[in-house]
Amino acid sequence: MPELPEVETVCRGLENNIIGKKIASVFISDKKLRLPFPKNFSTDLKNKTIISVKRRARYIIIELDKELNILVHLGMTGKIIYQTKTPTPSLHDHCLISFSDKTSIIYNDPRRFGLIDLVKTSEIKNHKMLKNLGPEPLSKEFNAKYLQSKLENKQMNIKTAMMDNEIVVGVGNIYINESLFQSGISPLKAAGSLELNQLENLIINIKKILKKAIELGGSTLRDYVNLHGDVGGFQFNFAVYGRTGQKCIVCDGIIKKIKQNGRSSFYCPKCQH
DNA sequence: CACTCTCCCTGAAAGC
């Protein structure tokens, strides 16, 4: 499941491989992703050149010439695969962009939770999916004072609050579970009840974990983009995620699994308070 | 306004 580090990895891979290339042809499937493909998608893209690849939250923004941008969200199961030979669309391939040098990128997404849209440069900031997003987790803007101001008086549990994209973007289920564990904070704790130093600690751990994951993702970047379309050697050793019933790695507590707002939370009841 | 629930979707895994 692509969380922010994976999206960042994909962006860097695209940056290294498709900048300056000219789009020769575009194929789209007849199935719709979270939203249908924009009208005239294929014809609008034809003969455009890739200028840059950027990321905002978990969205990939592929900038083209003529003030046009492809907005991509990988959802749960979306993948972008770069190929140097002419591909034929296979199962769950929903968008295939071929360049004039015969290379291509393929968007594959079995569950179709992903999203592909076309946005004018002047309209990016006001795009429905982007306009209400909070700060990037690795930015200076995401600090304890800021977080305290957003969480004060909130009764909602801290875990759910941290997954709210208006508070901070790109902190998915796995990473918030791990970050709360590293911070010794129970996912059940009311968001507004945390002390400033606890928030500081939580933020440090979120940044640390995300950075580490990006580093690991980055190290296998070449494989990811060019060969298999999956993250090969990228392994994160989770302390709590998916470890229901197993022993805590720091005390003799047993990892517990609960549901919060329809999402699984994993924590050690003995060392997270 | 604050918060929770539902839905979208397929495939892997668990249950029977």
Next chain:
DNA sequence: TGCTTTCAGGGAGAGT
């Protein structure tokens, strides 16, 4: 073994 059920989860929008 094979069928059925559950679960996974990002994010918008509906519901309370």
